[in-house]
Amino acid sequence: MSPTHMPHDHEQAFSTLIGAAGPLDWTGLTSSLRGEFLVVLRKRENLPGGLLDTVLASDDAAMLQAVTGNPGLRHDPAVRERLAATGHPAVALAAGEDPALRRATLKHADPEHPGWHGPEGALARLRQIKNLTGLRPMVHAPFPDLIEHALTVAPVALSERERGHALRGLYRHDGAETARIWAELLGGKVGELALAELDAGGDLSGLLAWAEGTESAIRELRPGQRADLGEQAAQRSTLDWPLIAAAHAAEPFDERAARALVERHDCPPEIVAVLYAAHPLAVAEIAGGFDARVWHGVKASASVLGKSTRMLTRRALADGLSCGLLTDAAPATAVLAGTRGDHAGDAHPALAELTAAVAKLGDDPAAWRALRAALKSARGTVTDLFGHVSAMVGDGKAPASWPEAAPAPTDGKAPSLSGAREAFIAVFDRATVEVRLALLPVLDDRTRFDVFTRAAFDPRLMETAIARDETWAAMLAARIGLDADWLHRLLALDSPVVNARIFHRTGATPEQRRAILSGTRFGPGEGPVPLHPELRDRLLAKTGGWRGTDAVDCADTELQEHILRHVRVRGERPQLRLLLNAWERHGKDRALHLISDSFTGANYSRRPIGRGAKSRLRKLAAMPEPAAALAALRAELDATLTAEWQVAELRREREDHFVLARESHVWLWPRILAAHRTEPLPAKMLAAMRHEINELPAELDEAAAAQGNAWDEVLSSPGGPLRRLRAEALDAGFVNGFWLSGCLTSGQLNTGQVLTDGFPAMRALSLTAQALAEEPEPLTELLAGTVGDRPDAWLLALRMLPEFRGTVAELLRTAAVAA
Incomplete structure (x- = not known):
């Protein structure tokens, strides 16, 4: 068995046993079964605590490298911190795609560890790195030659802070003379300060303080200085925020610098505010903590301000920030738009205040007309908006007719909302359902269409649209996201225009689309419900996406031929249904036309109808009195x-x-x-x-x-699944035990039965690995009652595992007795 590979079943079984282990001395086990443990350490995310402790305390480079290379472990903050604390060369090497972990590991490195040195040592391998990302962690290493390598390859690309760390590291680990040489080579402000401090007998701690300081950070944040502003800003432990504010006031930071600062978790609200004023969209995308100051002093176009205000509103609601949403944020239209939809902050005080303000409008049409008119020119806050509306109503200045009245879209598509229209829907959604129902008749057609298609879903509004008339129902049918039940209620109206809008809704079922194609009538009336002309034209232009059942049920002769040319109707009975439908709806000649040589398919066989269906239809057509035969065929097909x-x-x-x-x-x-x-x-x-x-x-x-294919065989076998489990090896035959997953899923078997009755043990553990990961108790109890915390018994069980032909329970009991 290679240390880098195990057969799948062995790996799964070994890993499953290890994962279920209790407290145990792992030292001997990891030494004796080193190859197997290396495979598990590379892949298993949940390790017993004792096993991880053993590996991290060891000097085993391969095992430490395996843990570091395991993404599930490496990204766990606690494991990550412990890996770095080892300072081990193997961890530093394995952290190649993780510069932060490599940097932290190098800070803890012990220069005396032999793994760093020699032709194959970690230092030699690290010195092969030439890219900037890989070089940066080296300035924190206690190895002068590694620091010098980074300075040699990237003397300018390294930041002032990194060069300061490099010179300080050279001073500490190789003396003042080496630091002086490199200070002269580097030059610039860093070199100048380093030389001055060295001349004064300093240890370059002053240089490091300067490099870590805010003035250095400010220089890096200026345009053209760094391509990696976010990474550099994040690495600094603290910043002098008043100094940052002063620097921005003197010379505003650009968008990239603003993002780098706001992304820091400790960026204070006053800094977020001034940076937002300069770069609204960039800051709004990432802003965390902010307060009411953020809304003041922003100078941007109406479009930019609207987008950024909406983003910040949604963030404030989600994070529960108290930031003057109604009293300070502007424009009101953007704030209101930001309140739409589902929010983690539905209990936010600002939303309660908004609902209270909306309640004061009541169901007075004049007040809502005044609101709609005021929204068109609203530039101030939400509080200002409602104050203005109240004044308009009180002074009798509310518009007599609906502002910006417009017809509803005729194409059945719900246009996106913005500006005053979206803000109005946001306010409408905050009204009680009684008020909303009272307002529906007084809205203009376009606003009513917006309500039915874009407002918050409310069954009572939907029911009102269906009960009112075809015009309102057609508006509702344009709503995206209606489920099949609501679409069925709309279908029951037997309206061609409503059906046309339902047909392309994602929630429409195949059965509902077939009902539309067949003209199925749900209410009173004669004949099929005709297709709306616009829908018919769209469908005649459609050449893909058809189902065979669409052609079977379609009542429109031209459209039926079009569908049948582009999709195959499979099966003699469905083909007969198609032909019989055509005969009953349009006459015998129509059915005969569909089986004639002149009618051919476009995308497949030139003969859309098979021989069996053709033969039966021709026999029926040849009968002088086919009515009884047709009725019998209809009964047969309806079955x-x-x-x-x-x-x-x-x-x-x-x-x-x-x-x-x-x-x-x-x-x-x-x-x-x-x-x-x-x-x-x-x-x-x-x-x-x-x-x-x-x-x-x-x-x-x-x-x-x-x-799987063997499920019916298992259930039909004498004694069912348990009998088969006891009688048949799980690695035998073509099905190779895969039938077991179906038994576990359905509850026909449980993992405890597999552990005690399934064999061989390795295959049983492999097949139940996922189930045992979710419910490990049967295995943990079995382990506790057999091998327990005895390393010798564990070692024997793990060694026997690949070749043992008995059950898991027998394996563990044998190991417990024999060890």
Whole structure:
């Protein structure tokens, strides 16, 4: 067994046992089974605490490297800190893609450790690095030659702060003379200060304080100085924020510098405010803590100010910041827009105050017209806005008609909202449902359309639209996100214009689209509901995305031919349904046309209808009195639309599972699911359905994936799953134990049974690894009662694992007795 590789089952089983271990002396185990542990350390995220302690306390370079290279462990803050504290050369090398960890490790490095030195040592390998990201951590190392390497390769690219650290490090670890030589070579302000301090007998601690100081940071923040402002600013432990403010006042920082400062967790609100005033959009994207000062002194275009105010409003609500949202933030339209939608801050005091202000408007149409008019020119705060509206109403200056009245969009698409329109919807959403219902009739058509398509969802508003008339219902049908139940209620109106908007809604089910194509009428009336002309034109231009069932049910002859040319209707019975529908709706000649040689497909076979369906139709057409035969055929085909027929067909013993799954049936999924829950469908049928049916319900898809081809064999075998578990090796035969996952998923077996009855042990542990990760108790209890905390028993069990043919319980008991 190679230290870098283990077979999958061995790795899974070994890792599962290790992960379930209790307190244990790991030293001997990691030494005796070093290769296996290296594999586990590289991949397993959850290690027993004692194992991690053992590795971190060791001087084993390979194991430390394995832990460092494990992303799940390395990104854990506690593990990360402990890795750095080792100061081990292996950690420094393995942290290649993590400069912060390498820097922290080098700070803790012991120069006497032999792993740093020699031709193959860590220092030799680190000196091969030439890129700036890799060089930066070196200035913190206690190794003069490593510091000199960084200065040699990137004397200018390193920041003042990093050069200060480098010279201070050279002084500490190689003396004043080396530091002086490099100070002269570096020159500039850093070199000048270093030489002056050395001449005065200093130890360059003053240089380091200067390099870490705020004045140095300010220089780095100026344009053209650094490409990595954020990283450099984040590394400084503290900044003198009044000094930062003064520097910005004297010469404003650019956008990149502003972002670097605001991204610091300790950036105070007053600094956020002045930087936001200079760069609203850049700061609004990342601002954390801020207060009411942020809204004052901003000079930006109306567009920029609107976007940035909206972003800050949403952040303030989400973070629960008290920042004068209603009294200080402007413009009011942007603040109101920022209150829309779901917020983590729905309990924010500002929202309660806004709701109270809206309540004062009542259901007075004049007050709401005044609000809409005031929003058009609102430049001040929300408080100012409502004060102005109150004054307009009190002075009798509310508009007599709806401001900016406009017709509703006719294309069925809900346009995005902005400005006064979006702000009005935000206020409308804060009113009580009684007020909103009272206002609906007095709104102009465009605003009413906005309410039905963009306002917060409320069932009572939706019900009002459906009950009112076709115009209101058509507005509602344009709303994105309506689920199938609401769409069905709209379908029941039998309105071509409403149906046209429903057809392209993402929530519409295949059955609902077929109902529209077939002209199914849900209410009183004669004949099919016609397709709206605009929908019909769009569908005639569509060449892809059709289902076979669309052609079967379509009542429009031209559209049906168009669909049939671009999609195959599979199965003799669905083809017969299509032909019979055409005969009953449009006459015998229409059905005969669809099977004629003159009608051909465009994207597939030139013969859309198969021989079997053609033959039966021709026999019917040749009958002098075909009515009885047609009725019998209709009864036969209607039976295929019943749950009883479909479930029986899916369960029937057959060899053509994939053929049935491909057929263009209208599957009754709720009833099929109910039958499956009572008794699982055959595994081969599930597999075929998963492969062939795009709209297969998730539950059946998951069942097909979990159960595999052997599921029906397991359930039908004498004694069921447990008997098979006890009788058949999990690594035997073509199915190779994969049937087990379906049994665990369905509850037919549990992990405890697999541990005590499944064999061989390694395969049993591998197949149950995920289940045991979620519920480890059966394994932890078994371990406690057998090998316990005895390293010798553990060692024997782990060594026996690959070849042991018994169960997990037998493996552990044998090891416990024999050790």
